[in-house]
Amino acid sequence: MNQMLTSFLQGLAGMGPVLTLGLLPAGYQAMCRKPERAVSYAIALGVQIPVLAVLGWLMDRYLIPSFLASLLRPLLLTALLLVLQISLSFLFKQSPLGGQIHFFNQGLIVLGVSLYLMGLKPFPGLAEVLAKALGWSLGLVISTAALSFLLKKIEEKELSLISGWPVFLIILSGFWLAAQGLLVLLP
């Protein structure tokens, strides 16, 4: 139980690979300009991360022979992600969430997190994977809201040379520092 809580908090504080490894991609920068869209985009991501992580874990554990893992894992995870996104878009067709599910950019984070988890040594348990993925999802939603708010505030000023990507990257480096600080406080 303690280990699960630690995994969850680690994910929440550092958002694991999402921030630590710089996975926040191009679509995000544009999305963060409008706070309300940014949050629904992050929620759509937050739903996909734990689902693909769990499905990926089950697939890795029971479906792929270990000697073929490095060849088949990316292909099958990508196929799984495509199926998951089509199903979610269909399921949430009537809600704003349905329109926020995209393969590119979002797939980078969802697939990246799952590949990262599957590559951990020793191979993690299902509860650990789920706790970490849920932590990352929640951390992602919270920090997206904060990121979007900050970006909007900063970009109201005249920033011709550093507007767009540079200011976004500078804010992310600040977030990364804060996440590292929080991680130090965890057991």
Add this chain to the structure above:
Amino acid sequence: MRLPSESKQQLFLKSLFQENLLLRSGMGMVLAVTATVNTDQAFFVGGIALLIIIFNSLMTSILSDIFHYVWPMWIRVMVTSIILSLLIIAFEDKIASLPGHTAWLLLTLIACPLAYARSKVFAESSTPGRALYDAAGAGLGLVLALLGIALIREVSGFGSLGNLALFSAPPLPMMRQAFGGFTAAALVIVIFRLLAKKFTL
């Protein structure tokens, strides 16, 4: 934007500088942050991305120009994932000598718009020769941008450049972390904008 009147050389140079995928559009920013711990890693990952960009563009152009068939995006994604897995297996020893997570971040290219952008925007309606020049310029532009970011990070984070020691101790060890990726990428984009302004690119 590419014009039909532009020569292959003009296409190449435009993709290389004026419309640099990373510095102008922010495509492949994940590589700029994660694959630039040192110049060796940036060169290797950039090289693999260059191969993927050329393959996707050339294949798209050949299929659409000769066979009049536009292959669906999901097939491109699947083929890219197989090629990347095979490349990772083929270069296992080289990847082991690079900073951690290199194999993992190569795989994230599967869902990176960078790998498909030129094939979708240009190669579908172009001849294989023109698509090749365009993709080569775009890929090489990415490699150069990654090398620029890695140069800043390697010198400040390790105090050296390859085997050449430039400082007795690393001036800013934090540049080895993701923090360095974010800030160095921001710096290189600002330098690019200044140069573009000066030379009216």
